[in-house]
Each structure stands twice: as C-alpha cells, then as structure tokens.
Amino acid sequence: MRSMKDNLYKFIRKRAVTFRCVSTSVEKKWQSVVGLEVHAQLNTKSKLFSGAQNTFGGVVNNCVSLFDAAIPGTLPVLNRKCVEFGIMTALALSCKINEVSTFDRKHYFYADLPAGYQITQQRAPLASDGIINFQVYTPGIHKKPYKKSSKIKQIQLEQDSGKSLHDEELKRSLVDLNRAGAPLIELVFEPDLEDGEEAAALVKELLLVVQRLGTCSGRMEEGALRVDANVSLRRPGAPLATRTEIKNIGSVRGVAGAIRYEIDRQRKILETGGCIINETRSWDAANRVTIAMRDKEVVQDYRYMPEPNLPPLRVNLKTREDSRDVLSVPLIQERIPELPEETRRNLIEKSHLRPETAVQLVNEPLLLEYFKALTENNARNPIKVANLLINDLLTVLNKNKVDLEDCNITNKQMIELVDLVLSKDINLEVCRNILNELVRSTDEKMSVVSLIKQRAWSLVTDAEKISKMCKEVVDENPKMVKQYKDGKTKVLKALLGIFAKNSRSKYDMSLVSKIMEDLLKK
Amino acid sequence: MNKLTTYTIKEIHKAYTDKLLTPTSFVDLCLKKAKQTSELNAFVTITATEAENHGIESEKRLYVEKNIKSLEGISIGIKDNFCTKNINTTCASNMLKNFVPTYDATVYSRLRQAGACLIGKCNMDEFAMGSGTIDSIFGPTKNPWCYKKEDGDWRIAGGSSGGSAVAVSTGACLAALGSDTGGSTRNPAALCGVVGFKPTYGLVSRYGLIPLVNSMDVPGILARTVGDVVTVLNCLAGPDEMDSTTIKRQFNPVIMKEISLPKIKIGIPKEYHCEGMSKEVLDTWQYVADLLENEKAVIKSVSLPHTSISIAVYSVLNQCEVASNMARYDGLEYGLRTEEDHSTEELYASSRSQGFNDVVRCRIFAGNYFLLSRNYEKYFIKALKLRRLISDDFKNVFEGEDSVDLLLTPTTLIDAPLYKDFVSKHNRDQCALQDYCTQPANMAGIPAVSIPIRLSKNGLPLSLQLMGPYLSEDLLLNVARKIEELVNFQQLHSV
Structure with missing residues (x-):
C-alpha cells in the first residue's frame, strides 16, 4: 500500500x-x-x-x-x-x-x-x-x-x-x-x-x-x-x-x-x-x-x-x-446508470477489494474501465488486477508525468500484459518496463509479446538452466555456502543477489530461490 | 372627398381585381398622404423604399401568380417599438435612436407573409411610457381631427401609439400596429376616431416587441373598421415558438357574421362612472346601451369592485418591470454610448442619464425601490395580490349564474384634450387619468376593443370600449361590428 x-x-x-x-x-x-x-x-x-x-x-x-x-x-x-x-x-x-x-x-x-x-x-x-x-x-x-x-x-x-x-x-x-x-x-x-x-x-x-x-x-x-x-x-x-x-x-x-x-x-x-x-x-x-x-x-x-x-x-x-x-x-429515472456509490459497494462486496482500493479505482474512471475489462466474467483475480493498476500503472504514469486521461494503452495491451504477469512469464519489474514503453509509445497496435521478445525481457523458467547457473554460484562462493550450512540462512539472499547480477536475462526469482535453497541443503 | 380614408381592405382588394387600382399605385397614394401630413408627425421613419418594393412584389403575386394573400398590397404602419430588420427601431428614445435590428418581430414578419406593405414606423411616447404621444424625442404627434395649420394649439393624438392612430385616421395606412400595456392602442384609437383592438394576452406574439411590461404587453391593431381589424388579427394570432407566453392552442380565425343580439348579455360596470368623466362621454355610453337594448340585447348593471385601485396597482407593477427591462440599456452591446470612459460605472450612468427621458428615469427609480428586498413584500407582492383580485372581478362577472357576455364602458374620460391642457399635468397623473378605463383589461389579460361612436360638440371622436372574457375575440369583435353598423360613425373626411 x-x-x-x-x-x-x-x-x-x-x-x-x-x-x-x-x-x-x-x-x-x-x-x-x-x-x-x-x-x-x-x-x-x-x-x-x-x-x-x-x-x-x-x-x-x-x-x-x-x-x-x-x-x-x-x-x-x-x-x-x-x-x-x-x-x-x-x-x-x-x-x-x-x-x-x-x-x-x-x-x-x-x-x-x-x-x-x-x-x-x-x-x-x-x-x-x-x-x-x-x-x-x-x-x-x-x-x-x-x-x-x-x-x-x-x-x-x-x-x-x-x-x-x-x-x-x-x-x-x-x-x-x-x-x-x-x-x-x-x-x-x-x-x-x-x-x-x-x-x-x-x-x-x-x-x-x-x-x-x-x-x-x-x-x-x-x-x-x-x-x-x-x-x-x-x-x-x-x-x-x-x-x-x-x-x-x-x-x-x-x-x-x-x-x-x-x-x-x-x-x-x-x-x-x-x-x-x-x-x-x-x-x-x-x-x-x-x-x-x-x-x-x-x-x-x-x-x-x-x-x-x-x-x-x-x-x-x-x-x-x-x-x-x-x-x-x-x-428520466429509468435512464440513470450505476452510480459511483454502488460501484464501490460492488467492488467491495463482489470483488472483495479493500475499501480504499475501491475508492481509488472509482475515483479514476479510466482505471475503473481497465479494471472492468480485465475482470470481466471473473477472468482474472480482481485484487491482483487492482493492485497492479494502482501500484504499477500509476507509478509509471507519474514518472512520465502523463495524466490518466492521456494514457493511450489499449485494453487489449493491458490484458496481454496482465496475463503475462499473472502467469509469471514476466515479473513486476519487467511489467513496469513494458508499461513505461507503452506509455511513451504512440503505436496502439504494439504487441506486448513482441515487445518482450524485442527487448529479451521474457522470464526464464527453465529449471535445468536455472539449476546449472545456481550450481555455478554455489561453486564460486564456498565461504557463503559454509555459512549457510552453519545455520546462517540469511546468506541465501546474498547468493540470490549474485545470481541476479551474473544473469543478463530475466529469471523467475521465486523458482531460482527454491532451486538455490535445495542445492544448499544438499 | 378623401377616398383614402374611406377604403376598407375588402374594397381595395376588389379594386385590385377589377384593375381600378394596383398595389404600386395605391402604395404611392399612401406614401404621398404620409408625406403630405408630415406636420402631424405620425411617422418616425417613412419607409418609402420598402413600401415601393413591397408594392412591386404584391403586384407580381396579384397579376402574374394570380395569388391574392389576405393583406396583399395593404398599406400598414408599425409602432416604432416593434423590431424591423435593417430599419431603425427607436422607441422614440435617444437610447435607441441609432438602433437597427437584425431581425423582424413576429407580428411584422406575419404581416409581410400576408402581403402587407410597410409605409413607415410610427411615433410614440418614449418606450411607450405615456398616454399622449407627446414624450417622444421626435416631438409630439398631432391629432388630425379639428386640426388647422393656422391655429396655435391642437389636439393630442392620445398614446402611447398615437403615431399609429394618426397614420390610420389620415389614410396613410389602412391598418397599423400599436402596443397595448394599459390602453396604449385603445386610447389613441378612441381620440383619433378609429377602431383599436387589444387581443387576449398570449394570442399574439410579443417576440420583437421592445417590452414595457412583459406580463401586460400585447401587440394591438388599429384600423378604420372592425372588419379590417379582424383581417389583420387573423394574420397575426396564433402560437409562436419564440414567445413562450403565447397560447399553445391553434388559433381559430375570427369570422364576421350576423349575430343575434337578443342572446347577448351586456354588463355596464358601475365603477366606470368615475370622477372626471365628461357628460358627453356618459351620454354616449347611455346612447349605445339604449341602441343595444333596442336591438333586444340584455343590458344590466354589474360591479367590478376593485376598479378604483387598479391604476395604483398598475403603476407599481409597471415600474417594477420597467426597472428590470431597462437594465439592459448600458451602452455596451447597442444603443447610446457616451464618451465617459473613466470607469464602466460612469459609462453606464452617463449613457443611461442621456439616453432616457425623465419619465423613463423616474419609473426605473421607483421600480428599483419597490423591488428592494425590504420593500418587495410591501409593494410588489401586494400589487400582485391585488392584480389577482382585479382579474377575479372580471371572472366573477363573466362566469356563474348572473354572468354577462361582454362589458360596455367608455374608452377615455373625455374627448381629445388640447396640447396645452394636456402638458399642464405630469405624465404620471395623465396616465392615471387617461388609462382609467383601459388598464384593468391588461391586468386581467382579457380582450378589449375601442369603437368610435360619434362626435363631441367640439367635433372630436367619442369612443366606447367593449371587453370580453379570455379568448372571446369572436363574440367581442362581432358585437363591435354590430355597434359600428348601428352608430355609422363617419370617418375623417379630409386632412
């Protein structure tokens, strides 16, 4: 928050x-x-x-x-x-x-x-x-x-x-x-x-x-x-x-x-x-x-x-x-659409959002529009979608000093991006990078997948490859491995840091962490 | 004999179809008459070019297209408070001396659509505030009756539509438009010996009429016969999208027919016997009541108890609306703008002080006083309540068991006064006196018509007024025509 x-x-x-x-x-x-x-x-x-x-x-x-x-x-x-x-x-x-x-x-x-x-x-x-x-x-x-x-x-x-x-x-x-x-x-x-x-x-x-x-x-x-x-x-x-x-x-x-x-x-x-x-x-x-x-x-x-x-x-x-x-x-009464108060209530009761999240979404009609497109027919987890919009999209827009009204990301692009995040094909950092590109771009047809390919941002989830790289890190840092085995489990983070530093591509860090831990426990 | 003052619309149209007369030649005769009588000052602007063009158009429709419209080739005059596109519309005021509207009042465009030819814009009291047509920046209008050039003094035309009445009585126009807020059409018609008609409020559009009192103003019609008034009314009346106060129902044209007087009950309101009414007027009133009784109409005395307070109530309401309506004259968008440019406030003050005469300024001042929040209840609200009582007086005599169909009263208290006698009294006192019999009809919004009856011993026209209930135009004008026939008033013969 x-x-x-x-x-x-x-x-x-x-x-x-x-x-x-x-x-x-x-x-x-x-x-x-x-x-x-x-x-x-x-x-x-x-x-x-x-x-x-x-x-x-x-x-x-x-x-x-x-x-x-x-x-x-x-x-x-x-x-x-x-x-x-x-x-x-x-x-x-x-x-x-x-x-x-x-x-x-x-x-x-x-x-x-x-x-x-x-x-x-x-x-x-x-x-x-x-x-x-x-x-x-x-x-x-x-x-x-x-x-x-x-x-x-x-x-x-x-x-x-x-x-x-x-x-x-x-x-x-x-x-x-x-x-x-x-x-x-x-x-x-x-x-x-x-x-x-x-x-x-x-x-x-x-x-x-x-x-x-x-x-x-x-x-x-x-x-x-x-x-x-x-x-x-x-x-x-x-x-x-x-x-x-x-x-x-x-x-x-x-x-x-x-x-x-x-x-x-x-x-x-x-x-x-x-x-x-x-x-x-x-x-x-x-x-x-x-x-x-x-x-x-x-x-x-x-x-x-x-x-x-x-x-x-x-x-x-x-x-x-x-x-x-x-x-x-x-x-005239018949033609009155759903009003903000009702929308907030629905977001809290039906989508289980926190009240403050509901307020923020409703306060920004365009954010709400993305939210609705993304969660239509219960397609995606509303809490995750809301957080992504409020945390990540707004951060990127603020950094670029772009008003929400001027945000030209299409619903289609947003859906593509959110799906990649939710399937863990990309991590949040990449997600922000992509948002950054999309906000600056005027090409509404730009595909998120092709952008990831172009920039080699796709997340590596190949366990064998990760395992190989983890082994290299373990082999190169015997001191830290010993510390870990002596009970100082905090060094795992440091080792993961070294891993990230060595690697050029984007890795699924939760998977890396799991493999690394397994290796250390051997 | 001056033929122009005896023709009716019907006769002119017959002359057109018999080719004894053409629209262009008739328009020429009217223009000549207007110029020949210019010292009477009936017109502020004589629109010779427009009149000639309108005449040519009429001639073409008549003889080429064989299509005769109801006012084809008929000469008309229009009071100078109705907007006419590209023609100065001054309200006889310095404020609007150079005002050229870019649009036509609905009544003028309807007259034009019916084929009428505009002879000119008629003189009036400044912003229609007066009852003599003497308070005009263009000078007073003179009554043609008993007018002799060599005489030092002359009779007033009545007002505020005095120019329109004189234009009709001299024969410069067959019909003219006036406006009627407290009697401004009926009063000069009465003094100049022509028919003056005030329709039901809302029957004729006010769009393009520069307002005096919006809730009482109606365009009025002046003509030499009731028949001609009806022809003009049938062209003007009916809903107008541009005036939200017009009656939405479709208008059924008034049809002139033989009516049976024995079925008609006519009331004589006793409160109209008022102080200052001349014996001649009272006798004339009795004379017509007797004539109608001889025709087996039922004549009965009725009471309109609030008549005597009406003029005071009228005065308050008039001044309040005047104060409001005049607020737009600030010299910015149109109208007089003085050189005073130290501040916007000073520009307003000097433009308004130079643009309006004393009468207008006094009414603005009084109206703003009545509308102050501390006075509103005391004056404006009370006046509205009394207006309701006055209006209810009429309802009571026109509805219920003992009801009458129409009311017969004098139009004015005396025949046309001499100018020097008239100006010896203040505008406000004159209005209170002159409008006594006419303004209650405006308070109630009901139709009323003034019909010339006979001449006074001075040789001046004496007229009576018929009033009827809301939208009773058909009955009112048919009875008026019957009276016209019975009295056989002789129009002015030569000017």
Whole structure:
C-alpha cells in the first residue's frame, strides 16, 4: 500500500502533516463548519434559453444569439435538454423533483451580464431536498475511508454570465459573450461538512456522478464545475457563526486547500480576539491564500422579480407520458446508470477489494474501465488486477508525468500484459518496463509479446538452466555456502543477489530461490 | 372627398381585381398622404423604399401568380417599438435612436407573409411610457381631427401609439400596429376616431416587441373598421415558438357574421362612472346601451369592485418591470454610448442619464425601490395580490349564474384634450387619468376593443370600449361590428 500512497497522491503528502496539526487544534477549541454551493455547466449542444452553441473555447463572441446579447425585443425559450439534464442530476442525488418550478430575475450591473439580470430559480427551484453520500479518503491523510454525506437544499437552473477581460495597460475591458446564457445548475448544500478534505471529497464525488450521467463534462479547469465554499468556526454546540464565502474555486485540491487556509485564518483571528466579517473571498491557487474581493465589499440587493417571459415549468412526476412541453420524470429515472456509490459497494462486496482500493479505482474512471475489462466474467483475480493498476500503472504514469486521461494503452495491451504477469512469464519489474514503453509509445497496435521478445525481457523458467547457473554460484562462493550450512540462512539472499547480477536475462526469482535453497541443503 | 380614408381592405382588394387600382399605385397614394401630413408627425421613419418594393412584389403575386394573400398590397404602419430588420427601431428614445435590428418581430414578419406593405414606423411616447404621444424625442404627434395649420394649439393624438392612430385616421395606412400595456392602442384609437383592438394576452406574439411590461404587453391593431381589424388579427394570432407566453392552442380565425343580439348579455360596470368623466362621454355610453337594448340585447348593471385601485396597482407593477427591462440599456452591446470612459460605472450612468427621458428615469427609480428586498413584500407582492383580485372581478362577472357576455364602458374620460391642457399635468397623473378605463383589461389579460361612436360638440371622436372574457375575440369583435353598423360613425373626411 505504501506505493499507492506515494504515487496516487504524492503531492498531497507533504502538506498532510501540517494539516493534521491544524485539524487537532481546531477540534479542541473550535469546530469548523463548511457548506458548498456548486455551479455545474450542463453539457448540452445549445444554451439554456437560446439556440446558440454551448461550447468551450470557441472564437470570441462567435456563439452568441440575439437573446444572449440582450438585444431588445428578444425572449427566452427554455431548452428542454437542459431541464432533462437538470432533472437527471437531481434524481441521481436523490432530490425531490418539483412538479412546478419558476424562474426569477436576479439584477446586478456587470459588463458581462448583458441584460442587467440573470435568469435563475430563486423561489421555486427545479428540485430540492437531496443528499450526496461519499467516501472521504485522501491517502496520506486518512488511514481508512470514512462515509460522509451532505444534504442538498436545492438544485436550480440558471444562466451563466459572459467573461470580462481587463487590460490594465490599455485601461480597457473586453467582453466575450460566448459563455453568456450557457446552462448551469446551481447545487446548494447544507453546511454539513467539517473540513476541506470532506469538501474536496464531496466535489470529487459530484464530478464522478455528473460524468457518469454525461450531464456535465466536469472539467474544472475549463470552469465547467465551479465551487463556492462557506466557512465558519464556532464553539462546539454553539449556533452557526459569521461565515465567509470563498468564490469560484477551480480544482478539487483547491477546494481542500482554500478551506484549510480559511479555517486556519479564521481560527487565528478568533484566537487573538478578533471577529470574522461576512465577506466574499477568492482563492489564489498560486500563492495558496484566500483574498478579500474588493468589488464584493458592498452587499448587493439583487431585487429579485419573477421572470414574466417564462411560464412556470411543469414536469410529469407520475407517468411515463412525455410531451413536448412536459417531461416525464419516471422516463428520466429509468435512464440513470450505476452510480459511483454502488460501484464501490460492488467492488467491495463482489470483488472483495479493500475499501480504499475501491475508492481509488472509482475515483479514476479510466482505471475503473481497465479494471472492468480485465475482470470481466471473473477472468482474472480482481485484487491482483487492482493492485497492479494502482501500484504499477500509476507509478509509471507519474514518472512520465502523463495524466490518466492521456494514457493511450489499449485494453487489449493491458490484458496481454496482465496475463503475462499473472502467469509469471514476466515479473513486476519487467511489467513496469513494458508499461513505461507503452506509455511513451504512440503505436496502439504494439504487441506486448513482441515487445518482450524485442527487448529479451521474457522470464526464464527453465529449471535445468536455472539449476546449472545456481550450481555455478554455489561453486564460486564456498565461504557463503559454509555459512549457510552453519545455520546462517540469511546468506541465501546474498547468493540470490549474485545470481541476479551474473544473469543478463530475466529469471523467475521465486523458482531460482527454491532451486538455490535445495542445492544448499544438499 | 378623401377616398383614402374611406377604403376598407375588402374594397381595395376588389379594386385590385377589377384593375381600378394596383398595389404600386395605391402604395404611392399612401406614401404621398404620409408625406403630405408630415406636420402631424405620425411617422418616425417613412419607409418609402420598402413600401415601393413591397408594392412591386404584391403586384407580381396579384397579376402574374394570380395569388391574392389576405393583406396583399395593404398599406400598414408599425409602432416604432416593434423590431424591423435593417430599419431603425427607436422607441422614440435617444437610447435607441441609432438602433437597427437584425431581425423582424413576429407580428411584422406575419404581416409581410400576408402581403402587407410597410409605409413607415410610427411615433410614440418614449418606450411607450405615456398616454399622449407627446414624450417622444421626435416631438409630439398631432391629432388630425379639428386640426388647422393656422391655429396655435391642437389636439393630442392620445398614446402611447398615437403615431399609429394618426397614420390610420389620415389614410396613410389602412391598418397599423400599436402596443397595448394599459390602453396604449385603445386610447389613441378612441381620440383619433378609429377602431383599436387589444387581443387576449398570449394570442399574439410579443417576440420583437421592445417590452414595457412583459406580463401586460400585447401587440394591438388599429384600423378604420372592425372588419379590417379582424383581417389583420387573423394574420397575426396564433402560437409562436419564440414567445413562450403565447397560447399553445391553434388559433381559430375570427369570422364576421350576423349575430343575434337578443342572446347577448351586456354588463355596464358601475365603477366606470368615475370622477372626471365628461357628460358627453356618459351620454354616449347611455346612447349605445339604449341602441343595444333596442336591438333586444340584455343590458344590466354589474360591479367590478376593485376598479378604483387598479391604476395604483398598475403603476407599481409597471415600474417594477420597467426597472428590470431597462437594465439592459448600458451602452455596451447597442444603443447610446457616451464618451465617459473613466470607469464602466460612469459609462453606464452617463449613457443611461442621456439616453432616457425623465419619465423613463423616474419609473426605473421607483421600480428599483419597490423591488428592494425590504420593500418587495410591501409593494410588489401586494400589487400582485391585488392584480389577482382585479382579474377575479372580471371572472366573477363573466362566469356563474348572473354572468354577462361582454362589458360596455367608455374608452377615455373625455374627448381629445388640447396640447396645452394636456402638458399642464405630469405624465404620471395623465396616465392615471387617461388609462382609467383601459388598464384593468391588461391586468386581467382579457380582450378589449375601442369603437368610435360619434362626435363631441367640439367635433372630436367619442369612443366606447367593449371587453370580453379570455379568448372571446369572436363574440367581442362581432358585437363591435354590430355597434359600428348601428352608430355609422363617419370617418375623417379630409386632412
């Protein structure tokens, strides 16, 4: 398991130590309370209320309909697919879908908000009262995974804003409206969490869920999923204290880091007799600090008003009858695939994996995909396969600085390789060498067997040949043989070392060890 | 005699098929009339090139393809708050003075599909906020009735669709589109002696209509006869994918037919006898009630108890939606942008302050106050509750045992006021007075039509309003036509 920790989350380890100190001192005097608000972009072809393309990274201002630019006289037309994706996500999170939901206007002036208001669902959201169950397990911080859950207050559909670019030198601002009107769901969680690691685990689970559903790409680096965290500290048993809000955290580890920093910052203030002010802060990922946002100092009154151009959204909760204007919720429910929580349970109960192994496999969808291909129809020992993937494949990928997403090893290659390991035709060292070659290669048709032949890496299992070589070692080292016979059996290892040094090819060392021992005992 | 002001769509079409007139020559006559009456200021833009091209297209369809569409070669005017592709759409405001839409409002494209020819874009109160068509950056529109060039003063056209009403009454157009939020189509129609119709909310698409109050706005139709209103309505009405508030059901065209009045019950709501209503208007109301009674219609007094609070409720809701709808005018994507470039906030402030007139700015200010979270319950929510009561008033008189089929009321309290009398009162007070009889129909979303009845002793048109239940267009317009026949109102003869 050591290498698992080292490889999968190597970069976290260093910081883990400091975190643990903070955590204990917080527990003594202060209890930290964390609640999240997550914005997830829905993965639909067109925007929430217009036919413009919903895409990331297009040519500036090239995916903008008249409505998105708030041209006078245009009206919103709700995209059915967005409702479907919103409902599917809400169902996967055990939410109650509301038969009738409504839209509201939230007003504020900002250059990348062309209408001067955002259409959202403040009063009667699409769904409410859900829950997300997840495992908290960061290798190096937690010895074992533990179960946690957070309640979901509501899930609402809303529009994304455009993007502003400020050119400090030329003193001007530029606006890109490609994202304006893109569909979002906002998920509001109850403040059920205690620290950054729990929050990060929640976000990771949410990513896995939306990716399974295909409702959101989950690409946090593109802003497809953005996290706001509310953080406050209180004495155990006391009511909730003043909170701060950290806006737009853009990565899973950022969530953990930002919240840990913020808890620490608030604790220091409280311990020196200061008080926390209700403010909005941003996470500076480069310097690893949270900073007060100046333009959010004034508390905004959003002057909410019902959106008069959109009739209430109605859905069919009871039957499978689906019409153009009324979606059938039971029909959407039927299409929900197996969710990560269930996958973990199956891995533990049916494949007998350790909980932490199950968490790690499920956290990496591509690893899980290899695992499934390898263990299909009980073809191979799931524990061995899982260890191989987590220990060996990840080590090689880390060494080569290749992301799992970019790993181009095919299932076929992986099956070939694992079979050779399991049949002991190659040892783990060779296995890693092969993985190394495969990761670097772009040739998807490269065969593992031919690679082994080419590099003469195949394992020698010929007992006669091994026996002959062992004899040579024994003959050349009479001193050590005598020591062994005198009872100092440890020298076997040294002799095996000499064997390995002398030999150029790869030998099945367990066989070598057995033969050598037999020879010595003669 | 000015022939242009007496023709109906039917007569024009007959003249076309009899080859007494061609679309191009008719369009020319209309354009001439529009230019000849330019001092009345009915048009913001006269679209001569478009009109001529549309006329040529109509002529081709008529004589080459032998295919006559329902508005083939019919001259129309459109209020300048409906978007028209490649034609300035100003809302009579500095903010949109140079705004050229890249798309057509649904109502305009439907008119075009029916063969209509666009004569021009009609003057209005800035962003349709007013009841006189005097608050326009292009100057006021003048009422053609009793208009003499040499007189120092003149009568107002009513508003906010005053330009559309004048365009129709002078004969520059056979029909025109207005918008109606609190009476903006019916009021100028009444003062200019033409028919003004407000359809059921959701029957006609708002896509491309620059909004005033989204939940009350409807495109309105102005024409000289009820028959022409019906022809235009049948082209416009029906669901539109681009406007989610349109009624999804297919529209059944309104058919003009002889109706039997003895089966019709008409209510006279007592709350519409209000302070400030002239004796002439009251007499006219009585006169038509008597005419209908003579035709054996059942006339009965009814009560709409919340009428008197309606105008205050309307005012709150109007200003809230205005504040919200006007938030998009920041000078960034379109519209007026001043040179102020110290900060984005200063750019907003100066563009909005120079782009909007006092009336618009006052309403934005008040609306934002009502919408503040601390005031929301006190004003907006209360206004919504009262709106429900007002709407229920109508339901109660139209449904149940003692119900009536239609309501007959005046459209305005008096005939067209002189400009100098009208401007002596603030825009807000004028709206409260002028919209008294018309805005409850917008609160309830029901259809209403203003029909000219006779002339006042000043020689100005006096009009009455018929209101009916939700989607009762067929009955409402057929009874309106019957009244039109009974009163035989004489259109303006010469301008």
